[in-house]
Amino acid sequence: MNAIETHQLTKVFPGDIRAVDGIDFEVKDGEIFAFLGPNGAGKTTTIKMLNTLIPPTSGTALVVGLDVVKNAVEVRNQIGYAAQDVGVDEHATGKENLTLYGHFYRLDSKTIKERVKEIFDLVGLTGAENRMVSTYSGGMRKRLDLAMGLIHQPRVMFLDEPTTGLDPQTRASIWEYIRKLVKSRGMTIFLTTHYMEEADRLADHIAIIDLGKIIATGTADELKKSIGGDVVTVTPCENHDEECKEFIRRSEAVLTGKPFVTGTKPTDGELAVYVNDGASAIPSIMQLLSGQGIEVKTITMSRPSLDDVFLKYTGRTIRAQEGTRTTFAQLRRMRNRRQQK
Ligand SMILES: Nc1ncnc2c1ncn2[C@@H]1O[C@H](COP(=O)(O)OP(=O)(O)OP(=O)(O)O)[C@@H](O)[C@H]1O
Ligand SMILES: [Mg+2]
Known part of the structure; x- marks a missing residue:
């Protein structure tokens, strides 16, 4: 049952x-x-x-x-x-x-x-x-x-x-x-x-x-597994400043629409690139970015996360309210804020 x-x-x-x-x-x-x-x-x-x-x-x-x-x-x-x-x-x-x-x-x-x-x-x-x-x-x-x-x-x-x-x-x-x-x-x-x-x-x-x-x-x-493929995470900068955001924007523009790229997602200081096969995509990504004068600091490959799953189905990310220890009063305030919404 x-x-x-x-x-x-x-x-x-x-x-x-x-x-x-x-x-x-x-x-x-x-x-x-x-x-x-x-x-x-x-x-x-x-x-x-x-x-x-x-x-x-x-x-x-x-x-x-x-x-x-x-x-x-x-x-x-x-x-x-x-x-x-x-x-x-x-x-x-x-x-x-x-x-x-x-x-x-x-x-x-x-x-x-x-x-x-x-x-x-x-x-x-x-x-x-x-x-x-x-x-x-x-x-x-x-x-x-x-x-x-x-x-x-x-x-x-x-x-x-x-x-x-x-x-x-x-x-x-x-x-x-x-x-x-x-x-x-x-x-x-x-x-x-x-x-x-x-x-x-x-x-x-x-x-x-x-x-x-x-x-x-x-x-x-x-x-x-339902979203298939790999996620290649590109970090084109070391500081999370405006210049960095610009690098990420440019990286995304360079990679969007390429045949081996199924999607992109900019996050804080990084760009997630969804591809069918990470191993073969990495050299192409490096080449495309360096051709535009974008120096990649780190590049990693991983399996998709549940956040990627959510993004894939809704086009948005779940904005998890990461927080530290919350007091009773804070919980109350959170509830009141929710009720006001
Ligand atoms: N009593 C109510 N009257 C009118 N709208 C309501 C009521 N309760 C919930 N809603 C609305 O229904 C929707 C779903 O609310 P719900 O509380 O189920 O969401 P939730 O997934 O639990 O969100 P959270 O993560 O913030 O707790 C929201 O748009 C909310 O504003
Ligand atoms: Mg709730």
Whole structure:
């Protein structure tokens, strides 16, 4: 059985905002499935429909075989949800937060006590149970948030951007906890992210979503292979200044339209050149650029990334909001900014 299945799932908000526009996808039991997409793609809206928090405008969704509209109560008992914005109470301890959730699910005190201990251990917060959440770091709050979705031992866990704003180390440790959940509990994880690396490293299957539509699905490898060829990255300068930008512009102009070039993408200080065969393209690229007086500092060849996949299907790059550790206040501000949009 599939853990999640959708058919033409659609959400239209007032003002004809098609946040989710007829999506079909399947998540297998016991896998980590990632929705990868930029801001406003429709990730949270999809999660909210699957979580029974908002009804679809049309289409259907089954979670553990149950219809999210017709069997909403049963669905809720089988799922856990860690929202995009940390929902923990700052003025209580970690343990109090988790215990409260246990009561929400009407678990008895003995079960709550046992599970609280077990879950704190699972998410790596043992020792911090009795500290006020206001003293937790951003990463600890995210982990507590994740813990709160686990208290009733759900079969499917929804994580909306579980690592946004966290530093790479904390992000990696959260990935580790997510993997542990799947391994030790046989849980299915549905997560959303705009971090390429997160989808690439963590997910068994990925759906790339943009403007409410799924534009590609597959494993990270399948997606990368689907665009074929190699990426040759040319660095024509050492400083990221105006002169450098001009070099990149000129390089792009020289290479665009050449028969062996399938596309180009300028980035900060570099130019990515998509080619069918990197090894044979490199000498030609060097020759063409030096013929125009452009001196190449470095040139490398690699397989395409998920960013390249996104670019290929949408003509844009996912602007990942790379950031360092985020405080609760910053998370709030991020949320408010999003709401104002
Ligand atoms: N309640 C609402 N009313 C009107 N429009 C909404 C509402 N909720 C979301 N939207 C719009 O629907 C679209 C999808 O929003 P959604 O929150 O699902 O995106 P997202 O992929 O989660 O983005 P982010 O990465 O910023 O969290 C956006 O254009 C958003 O402005
Ligand atoms: Mg969102």
